[in-house]
Amino acid sequence: MYVYDEFDRAFLAERVAEFRDQVARRLSGALSEDEFKPLRLMNGVYLQLHAYMLRVAIPYGTLSSDQLRRLAYVARTYDRGYGHFTTRQNIQFNWIKLEDLPDAMAALAEVGVHGIQTSGNCIRNVTTDQWAGATPQEFDDPRIWAEILRQYSTLHPEFTYLPRKFKIAITAAPKDRAATKVHDVGLRLHRNEAGELGFEVLVGGGLGRTPFVGKSVRAFLPARHLLSYIEAIMRVYNQYGRRDNIYKARIKILVHEIGAEAFAKAVEAEWEAIRDGALHLSDEIIADIRSRFLYPDFQPRADQPxxxxxxxxxxxxxxxxxxxxxxxxxxxxxxxxxxxxxxxxxxxxxxxxxxxxxxxxxxxxxxxxxxxxxxxxxxxxxxxxxxxxxxxxxxxxAGLATPNVNHISDIIACPGLDYCALANARAIPVAQEIAKRFADLERSRTIGRLHVNISGCINACGHHHVGHIGILGVEKNGQEFYQITLGGRADEHAQLGTLLGPAVSYEQVPGLIEDVVDTYIELRAGPDELFIDTVARLGVEPFKERVYAAH
CATH class of the missing domain: 3.90.480.20 (Sulfite Reductase Hemoprotein; domain 2)
Structure with missing residues (x-):
């Protein structure tokens, strides 16, 4: 766990006081909703379909028990008794009243939690592997580097108003549990042949309306140069990223339009001017950040007691x-x-x-x-x-021991049309119905590892593009329809799924997914061949032929 200091606490207290005044002015009518919008977004407050929503940052996915207990308090006191954990390692409260937001934020700030930079065109919450610091696979604890990036990016004056939002993910293990290849910047921590710690840098990944897998722009960046190289990337993006079209403003579009090689060349030129300047990470700075993380005092214990x-x-x-x-x-x-x-x-x-x-x-x-x-x-x-x-x-x-991790009922889904003002279709009810169809544990084991991802709109908050089975809600003449993709994955071999065929109605989705799974069971080379490998071997055509024949 990272230990926050007095500066952090004072900063959050001042931010809460500032927001309390802004809310009071909104409630009194001194601020219109349009005037209030940029102020609330800087604190992670959205206006959803039915109410305001508060998105709370969980830096690199790490919480203390006190912090989680305080999230529970906010859920019970100011919301409807629950919260929603997201694919960005954040939590959202969907029913908080505007007048209660300052008190909720003050309660969170007391334990070092806030909604800053969970919205807006800035560097968002840096994410990483949820097994960081514990898995035997990793080269280093990636949270150290995520914390360095958090401190660097928080309220960075040059990067507070970027062309569009910006997301960074870090992994330090060969097995990528952080989906680094579908982020604006993905960082893969490893060691070179000399044993030096550094990063492979990937740029231009992302999902949404125009999905891309990130491109490697540097095979090895010495760890001490992390901040200066990220600064160079941000400067190039800030200068050349489009601001005239919100749909073409992400860095993935810039990398795609000029090419990864040209982008990397521009970054290298920018980096040469700053690489050994104020952003150079000395051993002392890195050691100081590392020292602020508390690790368990593990005592020797028997394996398989x-x-x-x-x-x-x-x-x-x-x-x-x-x-x-x-x-x-x-x-x-x-x-x-x-x-x-x-x-x-x-x-x-x-x-x-x-x-x-x-x-x-x-x-x-x-x-x-x-x-x-x-x-x-x-x-x-x-x-x-x-x-x-x-x-x-x-x-x-407590109802928290369902043994379905990585099984077909372990579904990733955005809130969809039940909450989100941007959504075209429901996501939660679709996920619930699919999970019920595959509730039998023995059947799930027979199917094996299979990830289903559902998004209620093209913004892809459910990461449907990289689901083994991806489901995207679309609207046609006021009706909910769903496009199905197969073969996506978010790991170290990340790739985008392939469209199976025409969109189907809301009522048809669960049955179609069952048909896809039954086809997989029939076509796989053996019980050890995973769904994703069967799709890679055969493509989507055999699935398309059988599934649509049944519908």
Missing amino acids: AALATALEDPAFAAWHRNSVHPHKVPGHAIVTVSLKAIGAPPGDATADQMEVVAALADDFGWREIRVGHEQNLCLPNVAQEDLPAIWRRLEA
């Missing part, structure tokens, strides 16, 4: 353990993914009571630390194997 072996004789616990428990870098410990995808529940939602359960588990067993993943689940990154049975029992009682 007797208590765990006994618990694994219970089929229900064994199913959860097989699905939700992952290897830790320290012997005798484990990483636990907490599914927020109970069958029939809105994906990514957690009630205030459930948040408090997870916070208490982090206190009792997990060194007071929780993570949020871009798949809209939570994570306890540092738990002892001997405590897993107790953790499971408490998760089970």
Whole structure:
């Protein structure tokens, strides 16, 4: 966990006081909604279909138990008793009243949480691997570098009004759990042949109306040059990014139009002028940031303790353990993914009571630390194997032990037309119905790893382009229709899905998805061939032929 200092606390208190005055002026009529809009957006406040929505930043997906408990308090006191965790490792409260927003923000600020830079044309919340610091795969803890970027980017005067919003993701493991290739900038931390720590830099990824997979513009950037190189990228984008057309203002369009090679050349030229200047990261600066992270004082523990072996004789616990428990870098410990995808529940939602359960588990067993993943689940990154049975029992009682992580019912979905003013179609009810169709655990195991992503509009907040099965809601003559894509993926082999065929009606979607899955089971080379590999081997045509014949 990163430990915030007095400067952070004073800064947030001043920001809350400023916003309280702005809200008072809006409520009195001194500010119109148009005048208030840019002020509220700087604090993560949107006006949705039915109410204001507060988006709260969770830097690099890391929360303390106190912070999660305070999110639960806000959900219960100022909202309708729940919050929605997003693909940006943030949380959204969809029903907060305008007059209550300053008090809610003040409560969050007391524990170092805020909505700054969760909206607007600025550098947004930097995201990373939810297993950071715990997985044995990684070269370094990517949160160190995400925190450096957070401090650098917060209220950066040159990059507060960019042509469009800007998103950065970092991974430090060969397995990419941060979807770095579909961000404006993706950073892959690794070591070169000499053992030096650095980044592969990818630029121009992104989804939405015009999706692209990011292009590698530098194979290895020494870690000490991270800020100066990001500054060079931002300067090139700020200078040449389009401001005349909101749909062509993202950096991905600039990279596409001038080409990755020309873009990289412009960045290198800009970087040469600043690489050894004020943004150079000395060993002392990096060490100072690193020292502000508190790590568990792990004590030696036995791998596969007797208590765990006994618990694994219970089929229900064994199913959860097989699905939700992952290897830790320290012997005798484990990483636990907490599914927020109970069958029939809105994906990514957690009630205030459930948040408090997870916070208490982090206190009792997990060194007071929780993570949020871009798949809209939570994570306890540092738990002892001997405590897993107790953790499971408490998760089970809270409805948080559904053993469906990475299965077809572990669906990523945006809020869609139930909440969002931009949406064309519903996403949550579609996800709920699909999950119900595949509720049988044995059937899910037979299907294997399969990611379904649903977006209610072309803005792609549900990352449908990179779902193994992607579902996009569109509007036709006032009716909800859905386009289906197959073969997308968001990992280290990221690629965009291929359109299956004509859009289908709302009522047809669950049945069509069942037909796609049944076709996969029939066509796969064997039980070990995953859905994504079958699509890669055969393409979408065999699926198209069989699915549309049935509809």
